[in-house]
Amino acid sequence: MQNPSKLRPFFENIEFEENNGKMILNFGPQHPSAHGQLKLVLELDGEKVVRAMPEIGFMHRGVEKMAExxxxxxxxxxxxxxxYIASSANNYALCAAVEKLCDIEVPRRAQIIRTMLLELNRISSHLLFLATHALDVGAMTVFLYAFREREYILDLIEKYCGARLTHSSIKIGGVFLDLPSGWTEELLAFCNKFPSDIATYEGLLSENRIWRMRLEGVGVLSREKALSWGCSGVMLRASGVEFDIRKAEPYLVYNEIDFEVPYSNTGDCYARYKLYMEEMRQSVKILLQCEKLYNNSGPEILASSPQFVSASKEQIMTQNYSLMQHFVLVTQGLKAKRGEIYHPTESPKGELGFYIYSTAESSPYRLKIRAPSFFHCALYEELLVGQYVADVVTIIGSSNIILGEIDR
Incomplete structure (x- = not known):
């Protein structure tokens, strides 16, 4: 075996150690392909992984304890x-759980706006996945093209809520604002152009022999293992399970929208890549239908529920009772009904759900986030075994994890 110390200049962020004829490789937590502060302890026999141990907790922020x-x-x-790549999806998941717990009826117009924001977030998240995954494997051009279209989406979101990354665009009981003038026209312009951009990405990658050699047959996840490890989203659908919460347990206006749930039986990295591409097409299809529904919806964007939701700014500025109620909600907080609730949603990465145990106080007694990346990261312990070191980066990229979800 070559002396590991001689390899250090080529692997600045990777540590080596010899162990009984096998090599222990510490991948991360500062490695750029780890997609965050992920550390993988890999035991290698030559170039093959014989044991994989994911280690997390390097950026733990105690989000669930903060909620209490x-x-x-x-x-x-x-x-x-x-x-933080699809922050509106997290905003909605919490709001939906609180609204379900408190029986808050969200107006139709707000539901349509929420659906638009969620699907724009989905495309934006998928574009970042495609860009970074392609860059990890060695395709630089796709990275630049995907970020070009992602900027257009971020511009649309910024025109709506003023933010590009951490949006806070959805509030309990509805949304803060109606869509600004001319926003839907810009959305339609994007939806009409974007399918040709997807075709460009596929033209660069789908039949590229290097791309296919790096992805096909790599990181194969069977249907049984995907289910037993708690996979969701594309990780589950690529293994032959046609399950999407937007179809199985519809929320917002998804039950009124015609869209398909793409899935594959191959279960490898290439299948996951293809599903992400098709999901972006389906999101465009959903956005086009939402635009038509929006034009035929009523004017209300906030629920009429004074106990839990502040009135509109106009009412607060003109009606004394609304001002008093707003003051109470801001200073004391929303006092949710007593009970417990779990509400699942289909985030860009899989099933994102919030469990809330409420004692009728302004803070939850217990809050638990069911984040898809946590399950997909745990999967590495089994999925990476038998793979080559060069394929570890490919598998991490195709699983599309983000450490903000894992280190909560």
């Missing part, structure tokens, strides 16, 4: 930092 010491409204912006 904050009001529901105060905690909402913190959810932006869970999956």
């Amino acid at each position: 010491n904050m009001t529901f409204q105060e905690f909402l912006p913190v959810t932006d930092r869970v999956d």
Whole structure:
């Protein structure tokens, strides 16, 4: 075996150690392909992984414990930092759980706006996945192209809520603002152009022999293992399980929208890549239908529930009761109904759900986040065994984890 110390200049962020004829390789937690502060302890026999031990906790922030010491409204912006690539998805997951617990009826117009924001977040998240995954494998051009289209989406979100990364665009009981003038026209312009951009990405990658050699047959996950490890989202659908919460347990206006759930029986990295591409097409399809529904919806964007939701700014500025109720909600916080609830949603990475145990106080007694990346990271312990070292980066990229969800 070559002396590991001679390899150090080529692997600045990787540590080597010899152990009974096998090599122990510490991948991360500062490695750029780890997609965050992930450390993988890999035991190698030559170039093959014989044992993999994921280690997390390097950026632990105690998000769930913070929730128990904050009001529901105060905690909402913190959810932006869970999956910070699709922060509106986290905003909605918390709001939906609180609304379900408190029986808050969200107006139709707000539901349509929420659906638009969630699907824009989905495309933005998928584009970041595609860009970084391609770059990890060695395709630089796709990285630049994907970020070009992602900037257009971030511009749309910024015009709506003023933020590009951590949005806080959804509030308990509805949304803060209606869509600004001309916003839907820009959305339609994007939706009409984006399918050709997806075709460009596929033209660069799908039949590229190097791309296919690096992805096909790599990181194969069987249907049984995907289910037993608690996989969701594309990780589950690529292994032959046609399950999407938007179809199985519809929320918002998804039950009124015609879209398909792409899935594959191959279960490898290439299948996952193909599903992400098809999901972006389906999101465009959903956005186009939402635009039509929006034009035929009523004007209300906030629930009429004074006990839990502040009135509109106009009412607060003109009606004394609304001002008093707003003051109470801001200073004391929303006092949710007593009970417990779990509400699942289909985030860009899989099943994102919030469990809340409420004692009728302004803060949850217990809050638990069911984040998909946590399960997909645990899977490395089994999925990486038998793979080559060069394929470890490919598998991490195709599983599309983010450490903000894992180190909560």
